[in-house]
Amino acid sequence: MLNKKGQVAETTTWIFATLIIIILVLASVFVASILGSFGNKRVASYGSFDLFAKKSLAAFLATPENSGTIYSKINSQGALDNFNGNLAKSIFNGLYSGFYSKGIYLGVYDPSSFITLEKNSYFGTRPSLTVKTEFGQVLNVDGFEDSLNLSKGRVLHIVLAGGYS
């Protein structure tokens, strides 16, 4: 008699335990479905590499200027001049300002100098691809940058900041 009562109690416990498990599982499935529905908006990212900007830079540097190319001119002068500066402005501002909203820069700088924010009359100040927040964190800004070593340790730097919209 006592055993029978114990069996009934144990069976009842299992039945309730099963029901609770099923209820928990159903609730979890429901929550997962709701959370999963946000996933429909996920968009695959292409990354920050911009082949078109890179091609423009290559063609720009290969463009003839005087007896050589723009690359040889910039390499020897260490700075943009009126011809290649305006051409660069026309190309990079004209073609990419719509995609990169936080600044477009092309210029030459000397990494050994202590001046970190270079400026030239064609593109203004070199935008940074990192920003410091009010909490002291350093965040990366979306964008594209590339550089080319020149003579005397100088560097030609292109920065397209603002993310590919």
Place this chain on the structure above:
Amino acid sequence: MIKLRKNKKGDKILSIYWFLIIFIVSGAVIYMAASFYGAPYDVRMTESRALGDQIANCVTNGGFLNDSVMGAEFQKNFMRYCHLNFSVENSYGWTNKSEYYVGLGIYDYDNGTFNLLGKKEAGISEGNPNLKSTWQISGGGNEQAPSGFLAGIVSSVSNLVSGKRKVDTIVIHTTEGSTASGAIETIANRDLSVHYMIDRNGDIYSSSRPPAQFASAFVPENQPASHAGCGIGSEALTYCSALPASDGCTDKSPVNSNGILDPKCQNLSNPPQSESCCIPGYNANSIGIELVNLGHLCTGLSGGFCKYSVSLGGYKWENFSNSPQQMDSLVNLVADIALRYKIPVDRDHIIGHYQIATRKTDPGPNFPWDKFIAAVKDRENTISVSQQDSQNKNLPQGQLRSFYAIDKSGKQYIVQVLAIVGKTEKNA
């Protein structure tokens, strides 16, 4: 023995029970993981960029245009040259309709004018052209390229950059000249600026598509342009108040406390030649759009300029109905801007230059205001619905991008690539 047999049976039942529970829990976990992580990625934009990159690599190498690109054979066998094959989509059951569209335009750079003065272009397109029109109307893409066969695409977000200013008015101008290039030069030389200019063929010029030597004629939407005639803010007030009363504005302050044009300035019998009667601040809060249009056709000249008169009856005006593509682009552009800035589409917020500067007459009496406002409202609805559709119903995604290139002789080009991808899933 009996007791043992009973226990054995109970163990069997318990085993079945546990298997059942494990089955249920495992199934639920799998379902949860699938529903949470199994949502499809939208790869259309990524795929369109990959397509565009493929074409760019096919056209140039190291900054130089490939020799074959300008030849007829390349144009004829573009897909083969660029290793593209849209027929692979058949494996996904996309047999009825192509889900890709690519276009390639190669333009003379012409001293940075982007072919504004003369279009010499090589154009190739492959795939489903319907995708292009659907993509355009859904506000897709960024305008960033020179005009040409791929152009006519209304700016969507290209000219809208960070630091959005408050814009509540769109001002329609006419250039009162025959060509876009002449008007752009004039605007730049007078230190004026505008946000957009629409040519008669519907091409839209902007800061994203500037002519290099007159780039200052255009500013992006996030900056005020100098187009409305009164300068910006306090500069305008100073300018207006410095004018003599004989100019027509008796109180020297043409704007009342509500910012409304003084009625005395609206019905002047002798419109001042200066910019006195205008509402300061219009530059600050407006977007200026120039239409290439002759305006009034002069019956007589004075010092090389048309004689101005209060009575407009003596003049004939260029008719806008002669340029339906221009009007179509204007409708698209204004609807796009109005949607983005939530500007009401009415005559209080979409205005003519003449409404804020009394000596101005543009866009003139032939401008079909009622028809235009109705068309903008209609287009706004279409864009709005299509933009929702593009998010919810997998409408085409793509981008129009450009790069600079030269050929072996040093001749300069702008290469423009458009790649659009439609559905990415079977039955999507």
